Amino acid sequence: MDWDNLSDSFSGLGNQAGRFFKGVFGSANERAVKTLNPLIKATNDLESWAEGLSHEECLAKTEEMRKAIQAGETTLDDCLPEAFALVREASKRVLGMRHYDVQLVGGIVMHRGSIAEMMTGEGKTLVATLPLYLNALTGKPCFLITVNDYLARRDCAWMAPIFEYLGLTVGAIQSNMSPWDRQPIYACDIVYGTNNEFGFDYLRDNMKTRVEEQVQKELYFAIVDEVDSILIDEARTPLIISGPAEESSDKYKLADQIACSLVKDEHFEVKEKERSAHLLEAGIIEAEKLVGVDSFYTPGNEEWPHFIENALRAHNLYTKDKEYVVEDRDKGPEVIIVDEFTGRKMEGRRWSDGLHQAVEVSEGLTPRQENQTLATITYQNYFRMFEKLSGMTGTAITEAGEFHKIYSLDVVSIPTNLPIARDDANDLVYRTEREKWNAISDEIGRMNERGQPVLVGTTSVEKSEHLSGLLKERGIEHAVLNAKIGHWEREANIVALAGDRSSVTVATNMAGRGTDIKLGGNFEYRLEKALKEKGLEIGNEEQLEEIAKIREEVRAQCEADERDVLELGGLYVLGTERHESRRIDNQLRGRAGRQGNVGVSRFFLSLEDDLMRIFYRDWVSKMMERLGMTEGQEIESGMVTRAIAKAQKKVEDRNFEIRKSLLEYDEVMDQQRKEIYGTRQDVLEAVETKDKVLMMIERAVMRAIAANLEDPEGLNGWMGRTFAIQLEKDVAVAATEPKGSPDGVLKAIEELYEQRESAVTEELMRRMEQYVLLNAIDSRWKDHLKAIDALKAGIGLRGYGQVDPKMEYKKEGFELFSKLYEAIEDEVASLVLRIRAKGEEDGDAEAPQARVSAGAEAAARAASQQTQQPQLPPAQVTPIGKRMAARFQAEFERTGELPLPKPPSAEEQKKRQSALRSLQLQQQAELRAKQQAEAEERQRKAQEEAAMKEKLDGIGRNDPCPCGSGKKYKKCHGQGKP
């Protein structure tokens, strides 16, 4: 059809969803589509120009536009008509399909970052080629996201000839691919893949230790196919990469025994104020003996000091019924933390970094083995990171509000290419489910006899199997398609045959999405079968003629069958129950009547269906009485249909609330994840590592000074443990005076830093910093995720009374995060100046690198890697420092190379100049937010207490607690009170 008739085909919206839509936003949508008219015309006017281009000229045109766009001489919008005309021309030449005008409309809508709602069978796969090509001209990666691996593979292979003809590269990611296979595919201009794989690759990238191994360089443009499935149905569960926590329970037990036999102040020291315990040199030697190893600082043993120190803390700093209680819960006795300020039990929370397990063992319990989260993100937050996001689907308008609120995506309903000729029949309503199923079987039997193909939609696997049983009893041949099949490709093949004469296909609603049902049978499938029967093989030169003959026969047969099926009324879609969501019902209906075909859709309902039972129990029974329905009798009741639509609306709203709530919870994590990943990426790309390290050291020092006010000895002790230096007495005194100055301390550390840097060369210093930073961030982030998991689990239990769990979660989440930063800073401070290169004497001996001549650079690097085998720092070091050094060394021994990322290009270095500044700003903002949250929390608590007091007046011990927990007062808020 041509553009002039386009507006007429708005009658194409005459299906149920469309009618609803037209009533509400119809005219606005129509106007929005009409404004694209000039662009369509401009593209059409270029058709003869494109037809005149040779292949070489097409390639040259791509190159020319690409250059101009990347140089900023023109914009994507300006190039749109030419680009679309080129894609259409290429498609005509290599696939024999010419984009319809409505397909151009869909392409523009997606290029502009909206959702194109286009019915099933309208050719969305082809539509996507337009915006993909155009946006790929920027040189930035463009992703097409599909619901399963099979579709990613199929659509990519199907559309690749167009892109390749125009000189672009394209590839598909599959879930079973190794990281090495993924890289070249991500390097393509256009990448197909599933939402799962894209999301996981993002998380995996942020766990990698080298920039070169990362695959997703930039989140620029993504088109999400079946966008409602992905952004709405699947958005209720976040993506999680998890792994077993590394510790084994034997280690905890042995560490516990060792801790009991070590002697305080001889083997270890305890610092009450810092709530820490450290092994002394003698203690390390003793403990090594007890564990039965030569040294803790050889690979595989480096975790021991940490275990033992946790056990020491458990025995010397944590006391039962003070810091924690042991109480019976579902799975036996548990260690439950007691909040030190409020005395409140913190159900479900756990101390991090193995301390909780150490306390468990000290109480004679089995330490809990956990699977811990290593990385997590919700789909919402992943997709919101794209610079431009768009989507396409047959059914989006019912969720337009959610798309707009959560993703800032508008939905534009695109008219169909040909007017819809499907008959959406009125619902038939039965009294009982049994009667309904009987009527359905009868109807299927009737259609089957006539030869009209039937596609039956069911809401669950059990129901599809129930119906399958009924059909078997009647001897009706049919295919069943449900989640149990679990094989996308086979599933797609079955769906592809659902339009055959006399075929009956029973499917759960979502099955086979993305595969189009052709009437009268699938040509490719039949051809393959026919060739096999005759023992012929495609590609066999000698059989060419015979194959061609059969191909024509099969084609003629398919066309005849298609005419037959059309005469019989096309595909009959039979719904057996309304789904919770109207959108899913519309999807099912949309299977019939593609590309202007005739077709029928009808729903069979009963007053016993879930939606009716749950929402209209009383109404239903009255209705049955009043109608005086008899066995097997049906009604065509508009009232029931409307009632169901209302119930569906309620369920949709509730589900939206659930998704919104998940998102609100994830907001805390999202902020933190972005910040940590951002810092981490800077470190990986070696942006300002020196500044970062110096800032971290400074902050660690300032905290130590604050912790040791008027205690210069204490400060010097910390300096010794952290940097292995002692401050001059007057410097230490000056720093720890109430209004003292830290300048002397900072100067001493800066000098130490400069000494180290000139001793090992700047290059090696940078790489050591990178290594230390990366390790500190990763290990601490992992701990943090564990703590957040525990927080989440605990918060749920606290959601009684007037406590707002979300508020609580946010507040505590902030606190954990600032602790995370402190932990990273402390770890970096204590390590970065202490890792030694081999051949280095302790002190300020000349470093081996200093002797390397500047000229032979490559040789020098190789040589320096040989000679710089890192060694343990000599003097007293914090155990964690030793562990880190040991790991460093183990890596070196294993790979023969320092485990450090390569230095980045100057350009990359420039890229994130402002990182440090924004980090500081962010921290300030968070601090303010935290303070505000605390103030609000205080106010709320006061109100709550006042309210509670009022309620408590005159309450008896056996009365129900006024907090609404359902428990007796004496067992709840009245516990321990008279």
Ligand code: ADP
């Ligand atoms: P959708 O994803 O919208 O349901 P598909 O992309 O699977 O639809 O395409 C449905 C069918 O329409 C395919 O068989 C395809 O070959 C055909 N088709 C799409 N666009 C055109 C076109 N412009 N000309 C001819 N056939 C087309």
Ligand code: MG
């Ligand atoms: Mg599709």
